[in-house]
Amino acid sequence: MAAPSEIEFRVKLARTGRTIPVLKEQSVVDALRAHGIDIATSCAQGVCGTCVIRVLAGEPDHWDMYLTPEEQASNDQFCPCVSRSKSEVLVIDL
């Protein structure tokens, strides 16, 4: 079990209400996978857009090169393979 200090932010799954911690050195995809939730990825570098997930609340920290600047600014989707969160909790459409 990770110490709380290593947790950078949390993702909340809107459909089940589950909250999953994302560690500093872990991608959101890896964090979800560690909790049995498999997100389809291809490039895992924020390029291809395979993993894009809708964001329902919170502010993502975009690191991808797939979404346009306008799409990133609207903060309603993100690439969980590389992007992170500016808010403590990111509510995602899972």
Next chain:
Amino acid sequence: MVFAYMGPMERMPALPLFDFLEDVPDGEEVAADDTSIGSGGDAVVPCSWLHALDNVCDPFHVPILHGLISGLQFTDVLSGMPACEFASTQRGVKVVQERERSDGTTFRRVTEAMLPNIRLVPSPRPTTFDACNKVGWIVPIDDTNHRIFTLARVPKGGIPAELYRQTFEERGWHKLSEAEHQRMPGDFEAQVSQGPIALHSEEHLATSDRGIVMLRRKLREQLTELAQGRDPVNTVIGSAEVRISVEAGKFLIGSAS
């Protein structure tokens, strides 16, 4: 070259007029070519037309395929790794590739993919710096065959295929044996060997593939537009003509030290 429109008269789109084909300098003329300039091989290319369109937005295959893998197929000015910017434009995707030269100048090469199937790629062969002077339509014959039709500005009497077709150790593709095609693969081998229709699910895209991803997204968006009954981008109805100011070309930035 003949363009045919076979839809209802009131929906006839304007023919795009490319500035570099309209403003032709003295001593030059516009010539048509049906040998698939840019395919790097046969006139009829046995794979999906989308492979050829991907090529326009993939600047890194130039130094890798045409420089490292197969020996120098273009000019040495294109053999270095470029710094690239990928941009969405009103008509498609633009790729700006810059290479610093030893004399302090910067070589800028701009390629454009204009939706749905137009390639604006400055010739990689001559070393002169100028705006792009040819435009190619990547025309699907069916799902797994295509052919590129080109309009190019040439010196009077010039033949585009002789001026702009890729060579391998100074020979054309048709003069090479199969073993030589394997030893010196070009665009034709790279695109056809992916199979008749490349499976995107089997790709391993990386950050260098950003232009290709942008292009595919834009194409998919246009399919949605069409499905919803709207006109796709680059279709202008109700106007006699549309002028296209091309950004593609090869430019030298700065002055030599």
